Amino acid sequence: MERTQALLNCLYHEAELLDEGRYREWLALLAEDVRYRVPVRVTKERGPEGGVSGVMEGMYHLDEDYTSLEMRVARLETGFAWAEDPPSRLRHFVTNVRIGEPRPTPKGEESEVRSNLLIFRSRWDRPDYTFLSAERRDVWRQEEGGWRLACRTVILDSATLPTHNLSFFF
């Protein structure tokens, strides 16, 4: 139970950091060898066994490592990142959290954590907004100093994205 609560706390804390644009603190939650991917999703017929359809392996919206995520954060800090200046008002809604069994690895104990995510995005003084819905398939690792995100694959629920750019994180 303690582990479950600790991981839930991680997800909620992370959502707060992303909602509030505290990206340096967010980077501190990532493992140095993090893989962070958002595959392109396309419309496909139903497969014989059902399951998640149309998640492409060859192309992504984001395919990041720690250095490239740090670059994206550093860009926001330049004062010239117009896509997020003024910043989007973001709200990450995290639900349906499923936590797998712990497994030991040479780098520390790891847990698979799946969650559903709804991102609300509003910009400037317009009343309209966009929603992005997704499932996050994470691996969190217990390292010295706490849990770190070691791997995240974001299964988008859109084939064609309804927003003009992905200038934020899932």
Added chain:
Amino acid sequence: MAKVKTGVSPRLSRMLEELQEGIEDGLVPAWIFNDPELFELEKERIFSRSWVYLAHESEIPKPGDYVLRYVLNNPYILVRGEDGVVRALLDMCRHRGMRVCRAELGNASHFRCPFHGWTYRNDGRLIGVPAEREAFGQDFNKEEWGLVPIPRLEAFDGMIFGNLDPEAPSLEEWLGDIRWYLELVTKRSPQGLEVLGPPQRWVVHTDWKLALETFLSDSYHTLMTHRSLIELGIAPKDAKYAMYGEQIHIPGKGHGSMVVGAPPGAKLPPFWGYPEEMLERARTSYPTREQFETARETRILLVTLFPNFSFHNPIRKPDHKYQGAVPMLTFRVWHPLGPGRIEIFSWALVEKDAPEWFKEKTRHSYLRFFGSSGTFEQDDTEIWSHVAHNAATTQGRHLRFNYRMGLKLEPDPNWPGPGVAYGLNFTDANMRNFHRRYLEMLLS
């Protein structure tokens, strides 16, 4: 230039005359970037008779491979038949109009309509009609009821284009001299190009012409729009880096290119920074020596085809700490959805015979700087959407934009390629050429 033709409302005629009068003086009225009536005319006179990019042949290499693509709101199944021939078939059952293809890509020997079960081979022929005799009798001729092919389908070096106008000129004639610049990419390797996966697709509230102009001609926006990447050391230190190049347009066609070299004093590797082995292959792969020599000195290359295709091929690296250069290539369709609304189709491509390590790295260079999450492109789409919004405001729509950059420049007589070239890339020459062609098509 042609006078405004009948069939255009008095309101639109007046407005188009304003564009016509202003263009040679470098003035373009804001309203053309967001107007419902103009959009209807663009659908009819531009997109219903222009060659529109659909796909790269490497997306459908095997018999039965297909991808779904659009010209205006018409869905086409771009499919390679068992005979190896690529066709573009309207995704609409001839019986009652249901979509017969239920995926954006895949491989199929036939397409079966879920409504009443009419079934078509992947060459479009109707081969199955449930209860054919009982329902339609003896004299039903299936040959007359195949899927409707796009009126015209032609390809250039693996780039497949469609045209809704059966009377359109050939693709070769349509492209004209811009082929020399397309070949700088399509003939860089004897093996040609391949896509790295399917396109990213996303919607932007802007006008297709605004997006297009940026890739066609707007070297001037990089110093402010993309300042963040200069600060990070991703773009060259000299904020005017995109100025140091040639801007070339093809008169009468609307196409254009920007060929940018290294800023003075900047130490950038030649040939976009492609690996040495690719440079060696290019030496014999290019049709002419002039193309090879131009390519060798190029660091950033853009080509835009009238009306809504662009490619961008800049020197880049996968992140700000990477030592060395890894160029990237992206193909674009600025797909018009409505007034002030587009869908972007964005592909990454690479030479088929590029080393595997390079294919992986170039994908990263692409994803981190262009496409839906690209750190360059994020800021473009943000800005384009506000310009389109202002272009529809009651006061803003009457403003005339300044397209006067480089209006007094003289063409560069020493440029080795075809078209009209200017030796300074800070010019709106390609945009003015585009708008002349745009008007010509709208008015005829």
